[in-house]
Amino acid sequence: MPRPSTASNKGGKDESVQVVVRCRPMSEKEQDSGCERVVDIDGQRKQVTLRRPRNEGSQRMSSSGEDVHNFYFDYVYDWNSKQKDVYEQTARALVDFVLEGFNGTIFAYGQTGTGKTFTMEGIRSQPDLRGIIPSSFAHIFDSISRSTSRQFLVRASYLEIYNESIRDLLSRDQNKRLQLQEHPKEGVHVHDLSSFITKNSPEIEHVMTTGNLNRSTGATNMNEHSSRSHAIFVITVESSEIGADGKPHIRVGKLNLVDLAGSERQAKTGSTGDRFKEATNINLSLSVLGNVISALVDGNSHVPYRDSKLTRLLQNSLGGNSKTIMIATVGPANYNYEESLTTLRYANRAKNIKNQPRINEDPKDALLRKFQEEIARLKDRLENKGKGGRKSRRHKNRDGTEMDNEASDQDDEELFLKEQQDKLNEDKRTIMHKKNINETEREAMLRQLEEQKKEIEREQDDRRKMQHKILEMESKLITGGKDIITHTSEQEQSLRQKRRQIAEVERRNREAQQQLQQREEERQSMNETYTSIKEEVEDKRAKRDKLSKSLKKLDAKKQDIIEKHRSAREELEAEQREIQKQSKLFQLIIENFIPVDERERLLKRIQFDEQQNCFTLKELSKQADQMASRPLSANGDRRSASVYAQGTTIPEIARFKDENVILLQLDFPSRTTRDYEGPMVSPMIQAAIENAMKDEEHIELDANTILSKKGTKKKKSNPNNGGYGDIQTGRGMNSARR
Numbered sequence: 100m101p102r103p104s105t106a107s108n109k110g111g112k113d114e115s116v117q118v119v120v121r122c123r124p125m126s127e128k129e130q131d132s133g134c135e136r137v138v139d140i141d142g143q144r145k146q147v148t149l150r151r152p153r154n155e156g157s158q159r160m161s162s163s164g165e166d167v168h169n170f171y172f173d174y175v176y177d178w179n180s181k182q183k184d185v186y187e188q189t190a191r192a193l194v195d196f197v198l199e200g201f202n203g204t205i206f207a208y209g210q211t212g213t214g215k216t217f218t219m220e221g222i223r224s225q226p227d228l229r230g231i232i233p234s235s236f237a238h239i240f241d242s243i244s245r246s247t248s249r250q251f252l253v254r255a256s257y258l259e260i261y262n263e264s265i266r267d268l269l270s271r272d273q274n275k276r277l278q279l280q281e282h283p284k285e286g287v288h289v290h291d292l293s294s295f296i297t298k299n300s301p302e303i304e305h306v307m308t309t310g311n312l313n314r315s316t317g318a319t320n321m322n323e324h325s326s327r328s329h330a331i332f333v334i335t336v337e338s339s340e341i342g343a344d345g346k347p348h349i350r351v352g353k354l355n356l357v358d359l360a361g362s363e364r365q366a367k368t369g370s371t372g373d374r375f376k377e378a379t380n381i382n383l384s385l386s387v388l389g390n391v392i393s394a395l396v397d398g399n400s401h402v403p404y405r406d407s408k409l410t411r412l413l414q415n416s417l418g419g420n421s422k423t424i425m426i427a428t429v430g431p432a433n434y435n436y437e438e439s440l441t442t443l444r445y446a447n448r449a450k451n452i453k454n455q456p457r458i459n460e461d462p463k464d465a466l467l468r469k470f471q472e473e474i475a476r477l478k479d480r481l482e483n484k485g486k487g488g489r490k491s492r493r494h495k496n497r498d499g500t501e502m503d504n505e506a507s508d509q510d511d512e513e514l515f516l517k518e519q520q521d522k523l524n525e526d527k528r529t530i531m532h533k534k535n536i537n538e539t540e541r542e543a544m545l546r547q548l549e550e551q552k553k554e555i556e557r558e559q560d561d562r563r564k565m566q567h568k569i570l571e572m573e574s575k576l577i578t579g580g581k582d583i584i585t586h587t588s589e590q591e592q593s594l595r596q597k598r599r600q601i602a603e604v605e606r607r608n609r610e611a612q613q614q615l616q617q618r619e620e621e622r623q624s625m626n627e628t629y630t631s632i633k634e635e636v637e638d639k640r641a642k643r644d645k646l647s648k649s650l651k652k653l654d655a656k657k658q659d660i661i662e663k664h665r666s667a668r669e670e671l672e673a674e675q676r677e678i679q680k681q682s683k684l685f686q687l688i689i690e691n692f693i694p695v696d697e698r699e700r701l702l703k704r705i706q707f708d709e710q711q712n713c714f715t716l717k718e719l720s721k722q723a724d725q726m727a728s729r730p731l732s733a734n735g736d737r738r739s740a741s742v743y744a745q746g747t748t749i750p751e752i753a754r755f756k757d758e759n760v761i762l763l764q765l766d767f768p769s770r771t772t773r774d775y776e777g778p779m780v781s782p783m784i785q786a787a788i789e790n791a792m793k794d795e796e797h798i799e800l801d802a803n804t805i806l807s808k809k810g811t812k813k814k815k816s817n818p819n820n821g822g823y824g825d826i827q828t829g830r831g832m833n834s835a836r837r
């Protein structure tokens with residue numbers, strides 16, 4: 100719903116919602132079970148510090164850490180705070196503004212059992228423990244009694260929102276549920292809500308007691324006496340004063356005193372069934388209250404006032420034309436840490452809500468105006484009757500004496516009527532004793548007298564009724580100052596004004612302090628950003644150092660690898676040279692020592708074995724050009740057989756059968772050669788080979804060249820000296836070997 104924009108809040112100056120935090124003392128139970136206190140209050144700095152319980156996380160307690168939360172409010176009160184101090188410092192100025200015609204709201208928000216009711220109502224029977232509501236009663240009536248120029252009308256209402264339904268706590272019928280109505284100009288109000296005009300503190304106290312008796316309370320496992328409903332006590336103060344134009348001007352101030360239900364999360368209360376529904380609805384109102392606060396703080400165009408009864412009723416108090424104080428209550432013990440943190444965060448946000456309070460002047464529906472008009476009307480009627488009476492008196496005054504009736508008051512009127520009655524009685528007696536009239540005439544005269552008498556009695560009765568009504572109405576309008584010495588009153592009034600001024604200065608100081616705090620927070624966050632950039636630089640520098648170290652290591656490794664590679668390459672080159680050398684040697688040998696046809700056969704047989712990665716010679720049997728087959732004997736045997744042998748095997752040849760032939764061993768001839776013992780290669784050839792091998796690039800080996808160089812020397816050498824000096828002999832050697 101859009102923000103209210105009724106005429107009443109137009110033009111009001113922006114004013115923040117005041118937020119006050121109060122922490123109650125440790126209960127006996129908490130003390131006995133040795134609970135740790137996690138809340139610190141610094142009244143001077145208006146600071147609340149909440150520490151995470153020691154067993155719930157690290158021991159770190161730095162101001163920037165997550166474990167310590169600092170909050171600043173308009174006022175903060177610790178467990179030793181007095182009810183009177185809370186009232187004087189926070190509520191008094193607001194109640195004064197209500198007497199001036201502003202709307203005001205004080206609401207207590209917090210977890211069950213943290214002191215909302217104690218702060219709002221307290222213990223009424225003990226003067227020192229009376230809370231904000233009873234203190235405001237005394238304050239209002241005391242102020243009125245000191246007022247010299249104004250007439251007041253004070254009325255009170257008391258309602259409860261329970262399970263999202265509204266109940267009039269002052270109604271006879273407690274089953275009746277009331278509805279909210281919205282007036283385009285006057286905003287939201289509860290239809291049919293009863294209100295009681297009260298003329299003094301005892302009367303308004305009585306109203307509260309009656310309402311409290313009707314208030315729903317229930318027990319949860321958190322706190323037996325916990326209130327599960329939102330209670331709103333409304334005091335409307337109307338005042339009238341004659342203005343410079345000589346006409347009465349009316350102002351209406353409305354004070355909402357709200358004791359909200361416990362704000363704790365439902366899981367903790369262990370609610371189920373009806374209690375669950377109850378908790379859900381209570382939480383609905385509270386969560387909508389949270390949404391409203393958020394929307395107002397964030398400056399949203401849509402504020403969800405309509406989402407709950409509570410927020411609809413408090414619409415003017417939040418972002419409207421009211422002066423508002425939120426009192427957030429917290430428990431000091433460690434087990435309340437999470438709830439206290441939630442409450443403090445909630446309260447901290449509420450500080451940023453801006454209202455536009457302004458005086459409600461001459462509203463059309465002011466009860467005081469109706470009273471004044473009715474009294475005036477009745478007085479007028481009385482006067483007119485008086486005039487009529489006086490006229491008749493003048494008319495009936497037989498002795499002709501003229502009376503000054505203009506100045507006659509009510510007593511005069513009574514006296515006049517009494518005189519009239521006495522006169523009628525006198526006339527009646529005279530008629531009774533008259534002798535010169537007949538009976539019929541006498542009776543007619545007496546009847547006329549009787550009629551007149553009845554009329555006078557009726558008039559008397561009417562007047563009494565009107566007078567009573569005027570008195571009754573006037574008694575409800577309170578006017579102070581009659582019994583107070585004006586001087587003292589003025590002094591006190593100026594004192595109060597000074598107090599208000601002090602409160603206003605303090606409020607401005609608080610706002611300035613808040614702004615300072617906000618700037619400090621911004622500075623801190625900038626510092627944090629700076630610290631984080633610094634940290635980033637440090638981090639990057641460390642990474643860079645690390646990287647340059649590993650780069651150095653890699654460089655060293657690279658050098659190692661290059662070195663290893665270089666030496667491996669050198670080795671490979673040497674190996675390659677060696678292989679080339681050998682290859683040249685083999686080439687040399689092949690070209691010079693292997694016959695050409697043999698070389699060609701070998702070349703044909705040569706193949707590369709992929710698996711073994713080397714050249715191999717093909718199997719001879721598989722060669723197409725293998726040796727010619729051995730010749731067979733005439734009859735197809737592998738070898739020719741002697742006739743004898745044939746005779747033994749072939750039975751047909753009977754010629755040899757009888758011969759006695761002895762199988763003798765063959766005599767081997769004695770050896771005529773010797774094994775070669777000399778050098779394999781003649782020194783000359785060896786020298787030629789070595790010479791050729793010296794030049795790696797080109798091996799020149801031609802035995803003929805060598806032979807031509809050595810010429811005759813070689814020819815002279817003994818061909819039997821064991822050498823193969825002639826290449827031709829080499830070939831011969833190869834042939835011999837084969």
Ligand SMILES: Nc1ncnc2c1ncn2[C@@H]1O[C@H](COP(=O)(O)OP(=O)(O)OP(=O)(O)O)[C@@H](O)[C@H]1O
Binds near residue numbers: 211218326359361428
């Ligand atoms: N500031 C305080 N000084 C002393 N006693 C306190 C204070 N605040 C609360 N207490 C005590 O703590 C108890 C719980 O307080 P109270 O009933 O006011 O809590 P509550 O928040 O109103 O709970 P609920 O949500 O049930 O209404 C009461 O016994 C009350 O007397």
